[in-house]
Amino acid sequence: xxxxxxxxxxxxxxxxxxxxxxxxGSKFRSDMLHIALATVADVDLLVSWNFKHIVRFDKIRLFNxxxxxxxxxxxxxxxxxxxxxxxxxxNPSR
Numbered sequence: 001x002x003x004x005x006x007x008x009x010x011x012x013x014x015x016x017x018x019x020x021x022x023x024x025g026s027k028f029r030s031d032m033l034h035i036a037l038a039t040v041a042d043v044d045l046l047v048s049w050n051f052k053h054i055v056r057f058d059k060i061r062l063f064n065x066x067x068x069x070x071x072x073x074x075x076x077x078x079x080x081x082x083x084x085x086x087x088x089x090x091n092p093s094r
Contacts, residue, residue, distance in 0.1 A: 007033060007036070007037060008040065010040045011033065011036040011037045011039075011040045012036075013070075014036040014039060014040060014066070014067070014070055014072070015029070015032050015033050015036045017066050017069070017070050018032040018035070018036065018063065018066055019032065021062065021065075021066050023059065023062045023063055023066060024053055024059070028053050031050065031053040031054055034046075034048075034054070035054065035063050035075065035077075038075055039063075039067050039072050039073075039075050040072070042073070043075070044076065045076045045077075045078065045083065046075055046076065046077045046078075047077075047078055047079070047080055047083055048077065048078075048079070049079065049080065051079070054077060055077055055078065055079045060075075060077045063075065063077070
């Protein structure tokens with residue numbers, strides 16, 4: 001039987017802080033948990049195609065304000081296009 005891992009208390013506490021600051025609506029709790037897990041895991045960079053709730057300058061600032069308030073470092077959040085070089089390598093004039 002495969003057991004699904006559960007988020008740790010640190011990530012859930014950070015999620016609660018995002019909710020308290022209304023970073024996103026409660027309907028998008030899974031998106032906030034995604035950011036909380038990455039933050040608690042101390043990742044250097046989160047790459048996402050979620051332009052509606054995650055890869056938005058205003059939301060990134062809100063997430064990071066809460067992260068700093070809670071004693072975590074700011075999380076770099078970018079779209080795949082910002083961190084890949086495939087298109088630039090195939091067309092050097094860009």
